[in-house]
Amino acid sequence: MLFTHLSGWAQYKQTAVNESVLLQNANGLLPLKRLDEYKIALVTTVPSRYATFIHTAKRYADIESFDFNQYDEHTKYANLIIVAGSTADLRNDLLLMVRQSIVNKKRVILVRFDDGTNSQPWNRGFLGNGISELVAPAGGEEAQAHAAMSIFGGLAITQGTHKTEQTRLQYTEAKASGLNIAAMTAKIDAIAGEAIRGRAAPGMVVMAVKNGQVIFDKAYGYHTYGQKVPTRTTDIFDLASISKIAGTTPVVMHLQEKGIINLDSTMGRYLWQAKETNKKDITLRSVLLHEAGFTPYIPFYRHLNAGDIRRSPDAGHQVKVADSAYLKNNYYRDVMWPEMLQSAVKPVGSYVYSDISMYVMKEVAEHETAEPMDNYVQHLLYRPIGMKTAGYNPRTRFAKDQIVPTEYDTSFRKVLLQGYVHDQGAAMAGGVAGHAGLFATANDLAIYGQLLLNRGDYGGVRYFKPETIDMFTSKQSKTSRRGLGFDRADPDPKKEYPSKLANESVYGHTGYTGTCIWIDPKNQLIYIFLSNRVHPQVTTKLYDLNIRSRIQDVIYETINATK
Template structure:
């Protein structure tokens, strides 16, 4: 492996165990010029983010834009200058005060001291020569004050400091050293990879896909050894090209929801012994007890071996008056702009129809959306909490998945969300922030098999959590054996794990790509998405698109866009090993 000796401080041996295989590889650690002067309460790097309300205060926000933008990649971070400091920071419990020694005058530092007196966490970040000494020597005894310094406020130093605060970069100098606990956003060229060459390959594939109308736009992201090596947006939200696609755009994940939404909930409940995968649907669901599904084990359901009907087009059975263009007391399930479904349609019609649908003999692999409808129902009955709320509380908010969730129009402007199909048969309009899958929409936007929306960065965080075998940000969310169990091959008749899809053992199928190896697991989505995790190469690959706009098209599949981009990344990694 080739490394730049100037920018690397050390080469460490890191190993990742997945299933029964041990993958050992070298991880380079770039020099970090940030020094942690004091960290008395071990606040840094930040751990769980769900209880932190963070603001960054700088004398001149425009001058510290790189710091602010990098902080905001990790969490919701408000930015202010010192005008109105007291009022602006009143509702935040964690205040990052940053600037040069000259800029951070005593009167400004007194404001920061008051924040610490008010029991807020204060991080004082000084961009200056380290010989200047502590800024707040009088507050050394206050465990709520953490002090840091870096060099001049260059773009690189600002980004390093921001990553250090969140654990995206290890602090390698001084007495208070830290480890990397989150993905980092350092210069990918420092990783010994030919990024320019890889970018040219991906650019060409993306250009071909858009020129041949496979999709109007896309976002591609890759994380290698915990560092983002590629993150780029292409094209526009629609073929009208009025809204350029951004890396921060939110996409409908379609079936990627299965492994990012439903499956982690089931993983958590299984390891907490709330559920037992070898117990049956009848053990957990009263309504299933008198059906042909009562004796089907949950493990069989997760493997898509329960013999369920692959797909039920519920929207085709709607009767006159079930859906209308205006909301009233009887129609409050919003399935799109100007489209409202009659209340409780999922409870009264869809779920009973699924429970009473035909079942073929168990054991053979038949991919079915009903499987994840079932697992969502099991989770909600056992937790007494809607799944969309449960996943936010136990996982997304703590690890910093800022946009991931269901029904995004309740939280974000539609301009941030990439539109999918113009639905001319069911909802009679363009779907902007409403789930593309008809059944999920009719279930209120929250379903086991679809409904989740997110950015590429959120998926990168989740993928790294899995690569870390359950830890992220210095906190453990899953036991290593839980991650290994669900992501490894668990079927005798298919390539599947529990909830997760996997690389096909038949190399002639080149799934998910020609150069993918047997350690790879993840999932694809109908809207033109995928998330693949590769423990052997310590790689997370994300592809997000809206290939169903303005109508469903198979061109993305025919051009093999997702797989070819994945192989372009593998080619770059393999070249670095020569």
């Protein structure tokens, strides 16, 4: 094993003062743990008055929010109800409806904003002991944000009898962080502006997390150079090869640590179709290290025959690869996968970056789990930890304008790609591939990055053993800088990869569409950059201007200034 044990590194450092007090914590409910277990309704007395509370809560989980009108109908299908309002607003006639929810075995969290001036004393016993009750200062947006974060573990509750720990990302706008955020913002703004003016990308989102606290989260530019739709931090991007480490690799990590697969076993052991090929004796470890000798890239879309793609679906063309583009059924199964298995290999051991590696790992995972990988990773990881948008084929789940468009494909699909994966091979595989196909927001990636920094723990639940995270993310190759699935900082400082100031602990990945995530255990830092630099056509200007690396170094300069 080449990895270093990292258990001494800190996880969260809370600098914000949280005045929320937890008066009751029924069955230890708070902070909430696995979010996939809850269907949450948030009911406030006056939604406009509690907009900050609602907005902050929705950063953590899929939540429907309402006022008390038609309370019964709005909460019928929820199993967790968050009720929020001032002490004066929470009248008994409203609380009677809440009491019915308790009778119906729903879990209730009552958030009471109290300035101490209410003429009537609060009746603590009206709802009984079966609820969790949080009291916070009335009035301010900060108190509302802190109360919402307290529910989900974004802030530790440090006052009162029932104390809690931080277990999730904290959204406190870097207050009390000790960092010069204003100066950092000005520098990042300038670099982002240079990128947009230089047509390196029409827009981008930059996010940074330090010690579990989001210190930067900002969107720039527009979805396209037509400047009609401004880029938002909540926009969903095509992550390209980040899919390798945020989609396929966590599934492989899980299967490895459960003993379902052995990285030193061969492709021939797990894949029947590989047994009679030149790949039967290649180990999964070599595949993950890009040392299997695979062909780097096969342009499958160039080999399509007339009639393989149709502009409208029919019985034989059901694989939607873009708007008004449908591929022949089972093309991946019948053409692409056999061609990959029969492709040439070079001697095992040399580093050759190949997309085929993650096609292989997806096939191994699906044969062992008997479930499509896109479904498996959702219930294994994304839904439990609150990655609300992460997934494949986002057009089946989200509005088109929430997804940033990529290339206007002139060679294959003949249409602007929006919510359909840019990578041609992944599209032909139905949008779900081991090397590409994953879409997500920056916030979702930050959650995943924090889980990795926490060495497998997030939201108070352990999803991976620390040693599993350590092994996959650390240097595992004798011939390259790579980890297992993960890319890493180049040990040669002259290469300045991923940036000039990045250190030897850094791991992550870039994506062809103009994306990256870099995780720095030494500094407890996560850096995310998402763009659509391939719009409207592929360009190298993002590389030429060194945009991603320069922004990363601005963040390093900011945090190094406080040391």
